[in-house]
Amino acid sequence: SGINAEYGLLVVGLSNGQFTLYDLPTFDQIHTLSISQKDISTVSISPSGDLLGFGCRGLGQLLVWEWKSETYVLKQQGHSYNMNCVSYSPDSLSIATGGDDGKVKVWSTETGFCYVTFNEHTAAVTDVHFRRSGHVVLSASLDGTVRAFDLYRYRNFRTMTCPTPVQFSCVTCDTSGEIVAAGTTDTFQVCTWNMQTGRLLELLSGHEGPISSLVFTEGMLVSSSWDKTTRVWDTFERKGTTDTLTLSSDCTAVVASPDNTQIAVATLNSEITFYDLKLCTTLGSIEGRNDLWAGRSKEDLISAQSQKRNRCFTSLSFSADGSVILAGGRSKYICIYNVEQTVLIKRFEVSRNLSYDAMLQFLRSDNMTDQGPLNLMDTEEFEHGSEIPLPGVTKGDFSRRRVAPQINVHSVQFCPTGQSWCAATTEGLLIFSLDNTLTFDPIDLDTDVTPQNMRAAINAESYLKGLAIALRLNTTEMVVEVLEQVPQDQIHYVVGSLPLHHVTSLLKFLVELLTTSRHLHFYILWVSTILTTHGPALKKNSSQIMSTLNGIISALTAQTRTLGSLCDSNQYFMDVILTLGRTQSSKSETSAEMEVF
Numbered sequence: 001s002g003i004n005a006e007y008g009l010l011v012v013g014l015s016n017g018q019f020t021l022y023d024l025p026t027f028d029q030i031h032t033l034s035i036s037q038k039d040i041s042t043v044s045i046s047p048s049g050d051l052l053g054f055g056c057r058g059l060g061q062l063l064v065w066e067w068k069s070e071t072y073v074l075k076q077q078g079h080s081y082n083m084n085c086v087s088y089s090p091d092s093l094s095i096a097t098g099g100d101d102g103k104v105k106v107w108s109t110e111t112g113f114c115y116v117t118f119n120e121h122t123a124a125v126t127d128v129h130f131r132r133s134g135h136v137v138l139s140a141s142l143d144g145t146v147r148a149f150d151l152y153r154y155r156n157f158r159t160m161t162c163p164t165p166v167q168f169s170c171v172t173c174d175t176s177g178e179i180v181a182a183g184t185t186d187t188f189q190v191c192t193w194n195m196q197t198g199r200l201l202e203l204l205s206g207h208e209g210p211i212s213s214l215v216f217t218e219g220m221l222v223s224s225s226w227d228k229t230t231r232v233w234d235t236f237e238r239k240g241t242t243d244t245l246t247l248s249s250d251c252t253a254v255v256a257s258p259d260n261t262q263i264a265v266a267t268l269n270s271e272i273t274f275y276d277l278k279l280c281t282t283l284g285s286i287e288g289r290n291d292l293w294a295g296r297s298k299e300d301l302i303s304a305q306s307q308k309r310n311r312c313f314t315s316l317s318f319s320a321d322g323s324v325i326l327a328g329g330r331s332k333y334i335c336i337y338n339v340e341q342t343v344l345i346k347r348f349e350v351s352r353n354l355s356y357d358a359m360l361q362f363l364r365s366d367n368m369t370d371q372g373p374l375n376l377m378d379t380e381e382f383e384h385g386s387e388i389p390l391p392g393v394t395k396g397d398f399s400r401r402r403v404a405p406q407i408n409v410h411s412v413q414f415c416p417t418g419q420s421w422c423a424a425t426t427e428g429l430l431i432f433s434l435d436n437t438l439t440f441d442p443i444d445l446d447t448d449v450t451p452q453n454m455r456a457a458i459n460a461e462s463y464l465k466g467l468a469i470a471l472r473l474n475t476t477e478m479v480v481e482v483l484e485q486v487p488q489d490q491i492h493y494v495v496g497s498l499p500l501h502h503v504t505s506l507l508k509f510l511v512e513l514l515t516t517s518r519h520l521h522f523y524i525l526w527v528s529t530i531l532t533t534h535g536p537a538l539k540k541n542s543s544q545i546m547s548t549l550n551g552i553i554s555a556l557t558a559q560t561r562t563l564g565s566l567c568d569s570n571q572y573f574m575d576v577i578l579t580l581g582r583t584q585s586s587k588s589e590t591s592a593e594m595e596v597f
Contacts, residue, residue, distance in 0.1 A: 007049035013040030086424040090134040098125025140171035174216040183211025217256040224251035255316040266313040292331040320418035320547035328409030357404040418547025514555035
């Protein structure tokens with residue numbers, strides 16, 4: 001319940017999903033509405049008394065209701081159960097997730113809200129993948145279907161199945177978006193379809209265990225399996241398996257680098273092995289067992305140190321430039337490794353919530369009895385009408401779960417821009433992002449590199465020197481101050497004389513300015529001039545600046561959507577103004593002719 005004493009309002013949430021609003025002190029009923037199928041966990045009233053907030057823990061719902069106009073201000077719902085997979089869109093503006101509830105949700109990275117939900121699957125969704133165009137989401141499910149969803153019309157326009165009932169564990173598509181591949185868990189095969197027709201093209205056999213992961217790279221399909229092998233298939237020439245990589249343990253994940261020169265394979269013994277894709281030779285390996293923290297569960301009879309052998313990485317993702325790799329799995333930590341040096345750079349802790357199991361290294365011995373751990377004993381009597389959960393059931397009503405869930409990282413992925421990454425965990429969807437707004441990181445700092453010398457160069461109309469000093473100071477304020485004082489007809493000469501290492505630094509600042517500045521056309525001229533003048537040189541180093549180029553595409557796409565929607569909404573209004581202008585002009589001409597006569 002919630003109360004607003006200033007306006008005399010009392011709201012009560014009930015276990016059947018209904019709420020009632022009362023007027024105090026007369027206790028007159030103002031409003032009653034059913035908003036959920038589960039019990040309402042929490043309620044709140046805004047200070048103004050106009051908005052009512054509700055939270056439903058069983059369905060993961062968050063509702064904001066304006067009771068005077070009887071309209072929803074906000075209505076959001078997450079996955080009912082675990083979130084199994086996550087995928088970034090190519091423009092980094094959307095994130096697709098799939099869960100055990102059989103739903104595919106697409107979230108906006110700008111607002112954090114879910115704007116579309118697809119519930120066509122009848123079983124758990126095991127993997128999601130964005131098509132290269134960014135307008136299609138592919139999903140694989142245990143119900144034996146691979147579905148394609150259109151993000152323009154918000155509908156399921158293609159459903160791909162096999163002749164025999166199977167369960168799919170992973171899905172991917174090639175760069176052209178024409179070939180779709182999915183791996184199975186029961187028949188140990190890889191199925192390929194044509195996206196346009198939905199026709200089954202080929203069944204690739206050879207694995208002796210469930211398929212754990214798939215990835216397309218340079219026309220080749222790479223698959224990893226629990227049979228301790230990773231196979232490379234030539235799907236376009238239909239030559240079958242071209243190479244087989246044998247590992248020391250079961251394969252849990254495989255991912256290809258952005259330049260398609262190497263692959264990384266995670267195994268059940270907590271190792272990450274890097275292979276050259278063309279020569280099929282080992283480039284290096286990472287032993288991550290000591291980096292995966294292991295806690296002791298309430299039912300464990302061995303120490304947490306011995307539990308490390310049960311920990312492993314189940315999801316991998318390369319950064320946009322391929323220099324680092326992100327790894328997550330059966331642990332509360334997500335690790336970032338340097339690919340070239342194969343060393344740990346940083347480790348992120350997903351949760352510190354002690355209500356999850358296996359969060360502590362040491363347990364209290366006084367909680368252990370002859371009948372088992374004291375925390376797992378059911379000492380409360382069930383109320384009248386409550387359901388008694390079946391033995392071994394770990395899904396259902398979270399508030400009545402006997403066994404606490406363990407914190408795990410189900411899927412991780414880097415953003416195409418390289419500025420953020422996301423993870424699907426037991427806690428939900430987590431997004432980690434870089435914040436460079438408060439960082440002062442000067443480059444080649446010297447006694448002559450000062451703001452005073454920068455402004456003196458600008459006053460002397462030496463714009464190239466001023467821009468070079470601003471880029472070496474490496475602050476957004478200084479760069480903006482120089483750029484906005486360069487005349488438009490001088491942009492081509494300044495960019496043409498700018499060294500290449502300063503060009504890449506300038507592009508990083510332009511990514512931010514394209515999003516935040518109101519001088520959109522001015523900065524688009526800078527980007528266009530840089531790409532035209534230094535295009536060949538940038539193409540040679542495209543792997544190193546891929547995150548910056550993706551950031552430019554993302555910023556321009558966001559601006560196109562904003563301006564496009566604004567122009568569409570004002571189209572008819574502008575037509576009326578133009579019509580009135582032509583009518584007024586014709587009237588003036590007619591009156592002028594009458595005066596002549």
